[in-house]
Amino acid sequence: MASNPKIIVIGGGLAGLSAVIKIAEMGGEVDLFSIVPVKRSHSVCAQGGINAAKNLKGEGDSTWKHFDDSIYGGDFLANQPPVKAMCDAAPGIIDLLDRMGVPFNRTPEGLLDFRRFGGTLYNRTAFAGATTGQQLLYALDEQVRRYEAEGKVKKFEHWEFLSAVLDGNRVCRGICAMDLRSMEVRTFPADAIIICTGGIGAIFGKSTNSVVCTGSAQSALYQQGCYYANGEFIQVHPTSIPGEDKLRLMSESARGEGGRVWVPKAPGDKRDPKSIPQSERWYFLEEWYPKYGNLVPRDVATRAIFKVVYEHNLGIDGKPMVYLDLTHIDRKILDRKLEGILEIYEKFVGDDPRDTPMKIFPGMHYTMGGLWVDFNQATNIPGIYSAGECEYQYHGANRLGANSLVSCIFGGFVAGPAAVQYACNVAAAPSNGHFDAQRKHEEENNGMLMRSLGDENPFKLWRELGELMTKNCTVIRYNKPLQETDGKLVELLERFRRINLSDRSQWANTTVVFARQLYNMLQLSRVIAQGAAMRDESRGAHYKPDFPDRDDKNWLKTTKAYFAPDADEPKFEFEPVDISLIPPRARKY
Amino acid sequence: MAKSVIIKIKRQADPKASSHWEEFELPYKPGMNVISCLMDIAADPVTRDGKKTTPITYDSNCLEEVCGSCAMLINGRARMACSALVDQLEQPIKLEPFSKFPVVRDLATDRSVIFENLKAVKAWVPIDGTYDLGSGPRMTAEEQEAAYPLSRCISCCCCMEVCPQFNQDTGFVGAATISQVRLFNTHPTGAALKRERLAALMGDGGIQECGYAQNCVEICPKDIPLTKSISEVGGAVMKQAIGDLFRK
Numbered sequence: 001m002a003s004n005p006k007i008i009v010i011g012g013g014l015a016g017l018s019a020v021i022k023i024a025e026m027g028g029e030v031d032l033f034s035i036v037p038v039k040r041s042h043s044v045c046a047q048g049g050i051n052a053a054k055n056l057k058g059e060g061d062s063t064w065k066h067f068d069d070s071i072y073g074g075d076f077l078a079n080q081p082p083v084k085a086m087c088d089a090a091p092g093i094i095d096l097l098d099r100m101g102v103p104f105n106r107t108p109e110g111l112l113d114f115r116r117f118g119g120t121l122y123n124r125t126a127f128a129g130a131t132t133g134q135q136l137l138y139a140l141d142e143q144v145r146r147y148e149a150e151g152k153v154k155k156f157e158h159w160e161f162l163s164a165v166l167d168g169n170r171v172c173r174g175i176c177a178m179d180l181r182s183m184e185v186r187t188f189p190a191d192a193i194i195i196c197t198g199g200i201g202a203i204f205g206k207s208t209n210s211v212v213c214t215g216s217a218q219s220a221l222y223q224q225g226c227y228y229a230n231g232e233f234i235q236v237h238p239t240s241i242p243g244e245d246k247l248r249l250m251s252e253s254a255r256g257e258g259g260r261v262w263v264p265k266a267p268g269d270k271r272d273p274k275s276i277p278q279s280e281r282w283y284f285l286e287e288w289y290p291k292y293g294n295l296v297p298r299d300v301a302t303r304a305i306f307k308v309v310y311e312h313n314l315g316i317d318g319k320p321m322v323y324l325d326l327t328h329i330d331r332k333i334l335d336r337k338l339e340g341i342l343e344i345y346e347k348f349v350g351d352d353p354r355d356t357p358m359k360i361f362p363g364m365h366y367t368m369g370g371l372w373v374d375f376n377q378a379t380n381i382p383g384i385y386s387a388g389e390c391e392y393q394y395h396g397a398n399r400l401g402a403n404s405l406v407s408c409i410f411g412g413f414v415a416g417p418a419a420v421q422y423a424c425n426v427a428a429a430p431s432n433g434h435f436d437a438q439r440k441h442e443e444e445n446n447g448m449l450m451r452s453l454g455d456e457n458p459f460k461l462w463r464e465l466g467e468l469m470t471k472n473c474t475v476i477r478y479n480k481p482l483q484e485t486d487g488k489l490v491e492l493l494e495r496f497r498r499i500n501l502s503d504r505s506q507w508a509n510t511t512v513v514f515a516r517q518l519y520n521m522l523q524l525s526r527v528i529a530q531g532a533a534m535r536d537e538s539r540g541a542h543y544k545p546d547f548p549d550r551d552d553k554n555w556l557k558t559t560k561a562y563f564a565p566d567a568d569e570p571k572f573e574f575e576p577v578d579i580s581l582i583p584p585r586a587r588k589y
Numbered sequence: 590m591a592k593s594v595i596i597k598i599k600r601q602a603d604p605k606a607s608s609h610w611e612e613f614e615l616p617y618k619p620g621m622n623v624i625s626c627l628m629d630i631a632a633d634p635v636t637r638d639g640k641k642t643t644p645i646t647y648d649s650n651c652l653e654e655v656c657g658s659c660a661m662l663i664n665g666r667a668r669m670a671c672s673a674l675v676d677q678l679e680q681p682i683k684l685e686p687f688s689k690f691p692v693v694r695d696l697a698t699d700r701s702v703i704f705e706n707l708k709a710v711k712a713w714v715p716i717d718g719t720y721d722l723g724s725g726p727r728m729t730a731e732e733q734e735a736a737y738p739l740s741r742c743i744s745c746c747c748c749m750e751v752c753p754q755f756n757q758d759t760g761f762v763g764a765a766t767i768s769q770v771r772l773f774n775t776h777p778t779g780a781a782l783k784r785e786r787l788a789a790l791m792g793d794g795g796i797q798e799c800g801y802a803q804n805c806v807e808i809c810p811k812d813i814p815l816t817k818s819i820s821e822v823g824g825a826v827m828k829q830a831i832g833d834l835f836r837k
Contacts, residue, residue: 021719036648037704039744040656098725101714101776103737110727129737134655138740142713149708157701181693210650244618244625245671246652336734340741344653347672348622413719459632459644502634503643507603508694510646511631 004029005423007416008175008190010161010217012038014133014405015388016196017140018412019419024147028420031188032144033156033177035212039141042198042210043408046133047341048117048253049125050097050405052090056111061122063087068582070403073119073297074368074396075540075550075587077230077558079578082375082393086410093409094126100139103128105337115256115337119297119400119589130253130340136405160513161217164193164224164384165438167429172383176438178446181508185442187435191423194377194415195221195386196408200367203521203528204474205466207364208240208249218371218390219520222527226379227372227560228570229392231524232531235399235541236474238301239324240363241349247363248348250324251341252401254358255294257333259326261285261305262357263314273316273323273357284308289589296589299398299541302362306475309361316359323357364474366404368395368541369528372560377415383426385419387411392558397540449515454498458515461492461499465521468492473528477544482533489526496522527561527570534572535559552584592617595637595681596626598645601692608692612637612681623663623670623684624652647696654810657743660750661686661696667747669810670696687750700746706766707744710789714779726777739772739818741811748805748815760794764805767796768818774825787822787829796823 005028009016012034020030032038055061067087071080098104098112104126105113114123128135147153158180165174165187174189197217201209222228239254239261240247255261262281269276285304286293296304305322309315316322326334326342331354334342345353370392377385377393387408394407468488472481496519503511537551538544557574564571594615601608614637615621615629631644649659652671659670662685664678675682690698728736742765749755749763770786773779790796799819806815 025719036650036656036658037701037744039704040650040658042651042656044655044743045651045653092721095721095724096716096719099714099716099722099778101725101773101779103733103740106728106730106733108730110729112724128740131655131741134743135737135740139714142707143716145704145708146711146713146715149711210656211652212650242620243622243652244620245622245628248653340655347654348674350674457632459628463632502641505602505643508646508697511644 005191005420006031006189007419007423008033008188008193009196010175010193011041011196011198011388011390013041013043013196013198013388014137014140014408015412016194017137017144018409019194019196019387019416020144020153021140021147022413022416023420024152026417026420028423030153031156031190032153033159033161033175035158035160035180037157038144038155039138041137042213043137044134045208045210045249046405047130047249047251048256049115049127049132049402050094050136051117051124051400051402052094052126052406053087053122053124054091054094054112054114054126056114057123059122061124063090065122066090066124069120070400071396071582072587073400074398076396076552076556076579076584077233077539077577078394078396080581081578084581086394086407089410089413090406093406097136097139100143102135102139105129115253116295117256117401118252118295118301121292125253125256125402127253127337130251130338133405136409161197161220162442162516163220163438164381165434166224166381167431167434169430170225170381171426171429172381173429173434176442178442178513180513183446183506183509185439185446187439189435191426192383192385192419194419195371195384195390196388196412197390199389200524201364202517203465203525204364204470205463206243206247208237208247214517214521215390215524216517216520219524221371221379221384222561223523223563224381225562226381226384227562228369228524228527229372230369230531230559231527231561232535232559233368233397233541234364234474234528235298235366235368236302236362237365238298238305238362239360240365241345241358242361242363243348248344249365250345250358250360252298254324254326254338254341257337258329259294259324261294261301261322261324263308263316263322267313268318270317274327282314292589297398297400299543300589302475303543305362321359321361324360325357326353327355327357362475364470366399368392368397368399376418377411378418378422383422385415387415397542445516446512449499449501449512450504452499452501454500456495456499457502458499458511458518461495462518462521465492465525469525469528473532475543477532477542478546479533479544482529485529486526486533489522489529493522523563530570531559531561531572550587556584594621594626594675597681597683598695599685600645600695601686603694604691611642617675621675623673623675623682624649624659626675626682627670645696646694648698655743657745660745660747662688667750667808669745672810687746689750689755690746703744703746703749703763703765706762707769710766710770710786711782712766712769712773714773714776715781716778728777736772736775738813739768742768742813743811745810747808747810751804751808753802753804754798754800759798761798762790762794762796764815764819767822768813768815771818771822774822784829787826790822790826791830796826799823
């Protein structure tokens, strides 16, 4: 190893940038790879806030209560020690972000303001308007730019990770990546790599995720031998705005600031919502969950909305939509605390939510599952670390709102130093031959796609994939359709081999890039569908009406999928959950 | 006949190729935006006159107007494609890449200059380190409310595209970067680098290039008070320049 450890970080969202900052601070050298300029990463979409038990509202909040809410909210599937460590670190992370200049909202005294989010009874969520993710990402982006100016960080923006370079002992020695403009495939050596590539929304076609959130990197690593854990746990956010191109998130902070969810009591009521009297509205979340009301966790709220729409047939105007109402709240408060999200609704729907209730419906939002990592954020392949949404560690069977930002930053803060420490001790590779072999392998993959003269359009295959996965692998799951889904995924993989790219040029060819991502999406989809089919219980976001209860005796365990190259399909193992700190109890909101 | 959407797109195969126009006709769906049109073209890349073509290359990511990727000229106006709703656009919808940034391909442009500019003006708060040093400086709600709108700049570069002074000859840094100087100079810790930031805005390409056309503030998708930033920072640069003269 050279005098300075050389680390490659893939992905420049909150987790990646957090890792970069720690590595640079420790004297390591970083190459940072990102599909988009890092300031444009998906973390900017996070809206409502970041959790930390600072207890600045005199409520007696504590990091232990944050820990307990997170474990309980995750239905006891998360290993407990790392979640506790995250909750303990959260107040310090808020202080650090505050020092970096994040414009958090303030109280009259000039202290940080906090609001309530789902799955807790405490005001624990710090926020910067309703664009908290954007503000946090910018603060970290600015610190990384400072290190870049000092020559400690080198950015490779508009580059996409294709695969890890593994030596003969299956130790990671670097990466293979593609320049998205020149289409050049190149390898880059490193002592360790950290995967921070975010979510997998594109697998579901339309989701609240950004375009780059395909899960392609995670899937590539899974196909190279990394375990993928708890893939079947997919969070569907209760309140999103349906759109032609994507589902836009309507933050939980809307409910945190007093927003109420309701439908007209009469089916097909066509009146203007403002003219419907209180007595003719059904505030079903408040009725069913008197303690938490509109702030039940996301899986609970999503299933309640499904029930009202599909079982009671009370969707607005007979369509799959319910009202999220802010019109009773003072406009000034709305502007100060929620402007960013109100603006999104106004711009994309055309109505002002200060005047008229918003129409919303659940949308795929987040994956609790991801690359398996140990408590040091290390995957099972030596030299490969992971942090952020792409790994599985912090959220169990359901993530609480405003815990994602803190898990990204905390995960990055653990992964960076852990990778540096590993890099300082790793022995040199037996040979360098694997770099050339990996590059040639990826060039050959590109060549095959470019030459293929079949009859399948990758964008159309993707639409079929999205509809299939959204229908069978989201809110309500039954075994027969899940098994059929896997069969259809095999068919889609077959059809993928008959792909025909409508663009064969060698410059900024987005079609070949997308085709590569699509293949990886298809492979990872099988992990989700098969994992969901196997788990015969209901836990957090995974809900099977045929198995309506949590089954700790048989299923209090982590699903670990690994890729069997000979069979070209996932195989499964299970691992006990570390419940050493809080004994499991029934989850009843 | 079913309703349709007509789109004309200015295409360019690579940075050196010449450009040409292609026209598409898509079936209309309620709620379409420019991005969903480009997605529909990718799924069936055939021009209006039935000629097979390639999917359009364009920058995009969040599709919620917060990442700053999908800026382009839509009916001649610099704006984000995701928030350009078909129902609100005159047809045929004309899409072109930004004119003042190098074209990568089709509608994708190289706007990396803004990130270089942010580096040049040290647009960051110089913290001592990430170890635990307690809370940040106390700020009033008013200070937060002044800083937050400036901090919402998405680096889309619309303000630079529409600025008459932003071109190769002047090398003008542009409104977005100047506004970030204002943001960091007003932060209690960020102010430590105030002199360096103002110095970076002196001379050729600096704030003096601004011709007060005010196009920037009119076009900004995030309603950032850019002209206010320019006048405040301009005053501070002037004050520092005069002070520097006397100190010599």
